[in-house]
Amino acid sequence: MDRQIYPPVVFPFLFFLLLFGLFFFLIFASAVNAVFTTLGLPSWSAYLLFFLSLAGSFINIPVKDVIVEVEEVRYAVDTFFGRLYPSRIVEPASRRTTIAVNLGGAIIPVVVASYVLAEKIYGWPSFLLASVIMIVVCHVFSRIVPGVGIVMPNLIPPVSACLIAVFTSLLFGCMELAPLAAYFSGVMGTLVGADLMNLGKISRLGARMVSIGGAGTFDGIFITGIFSVILTVILV
Numbered sequence: 130m131d132r133q134i135y136p137p138v139v140f141p142f143l144f145f146l147l148l149f150g151l152f153f154f155l156i157f158a159s160a161v162n163a164v165f166t167t168l169g170l171p172s173w174s175a176y177l178l179f180f181l182s183l184a185g186s187f188i189n190i191p192v193k194d195v196i197v198e199v200e201e202v203r204y205a206v207d208t209f210f211g212r213l214y215p216s217r218i219v220e221p222a223s224r225r226t227t228i229a230v231n232l233g234g235a236i237i238p239v240v241v242a243s244y245v246l247a248e249k250i251y252g253w254p255s256f257l258l259a260s261v262i263m264i265v266v267c268h269v270f271s272r273i274v275p276g277v278g279i280v281m282p283n284l285i286p287p288v289s290a291c292l293i294a295v296f297t298s299l300l301f302g303c304m305e306l307a308p309l310a311a312y313f314s315g316v317m318g319t320l321v322g323a324d325l326m327n328l329g330k331i332s333r334l335g336a337r338m339v340s341i342g343g344a345g346t347f348d349g350i351f352i353t354g355i356f357s358v359i360l361t362v363i364l365v
Contacts, residue, residue: 164358167308168245178237182351185233189340192228197331226331227338234351235320235342242316242354245309252306255297256313262293263318264326271323273330278339279323286323286349290315290357291364308361315357319350 158179165175230236246256266289270281294311298304324341331339342350 160359161355164312164355165241167358167362168241168312169248169309170241170244178241182233182237185237186231186343186351188232189229189338190232190236192230194225194227195331196223197226224337226334226336228328228331229338229340231340231342233342234340235324238316238342238350238354239320242313245313249306249309252301252303252310255294255301255303255306255310258300259290259293259297259310259314260317260321262297263290263314264322266293267318267322268326271327273327273334275334278334278336279327281319281323281349286315286319286353287356287360290318290353291360294357294361295364304365307365308358311357311361312354315353316350319353323349 161179161182162172162175165178166172170178246253249256263286267281267286270285271279272281274280290311294307294314295304297314298307298310320341328339
């Protein structure tokens with residue numbers, strides 16, 4: 130019987146690789162908890178929200194089914210005077226697409242953003258203006274990629290949310306609310322500008338399910354909210 134012999138460096142390498150991944154996970158978890166605490170949430174709820182967001186990123190809640198018109202391609206072989214000629218046939222077809230909302234990537238960030246607005250209601254002019262500008266920015270830079278989803282350059286949403294929040298906070302004289310404005314506008318801008326305003330183009334995605342907030346992973350809504358706050362705290 131053949132036996133596989135592994136080099137002696139394999140297992141130490143896997144151990145350090147696992148340790149390296151755990152180290153970065155703990156850093157990310159600490160950063161998320163620090164952001165939630167900055168938003169005014171108690172420390173215990175910050176940890177709870179992080180783990181709920183992590184677990185909820187795998188949960189998609191169906192909202193409605195829509196029928197979209199797509200083009201299906203099939204291939205056939207034609208015979209002409211004894212010779213075979215392959216042909217490509219494109220036919221219109223109807224497909225049912227499920228629109229869902231991701232628990233960790235959309236619902237929880239929106240709940241946190243609503244809490245921020247309710248707690249700092251006097252900052253609504255800054256929050257609202259920043260969100261409107263972010264909606265425009267996200268809609269301009271978002272793209273439909275068939276088979277992938279709605280995509281944007283990674284740095285544009287958090288950097289834009291940070292700079293816009295600082296601008297609106299200066300404009301309305303509430304610089305202490307800049308990190309909160311960054312989170313609120315980052316979440317709402319990405320949700321509305323990138324996801325909701327592109328739902329009319331779901332036929333171009335070619336997917337059986339469209340998940341607002343991601344499918345199984347953290348979407349740009351969650352990431353934008355977190356990193357926009359971190360950048361704003363560093364900036365101000």
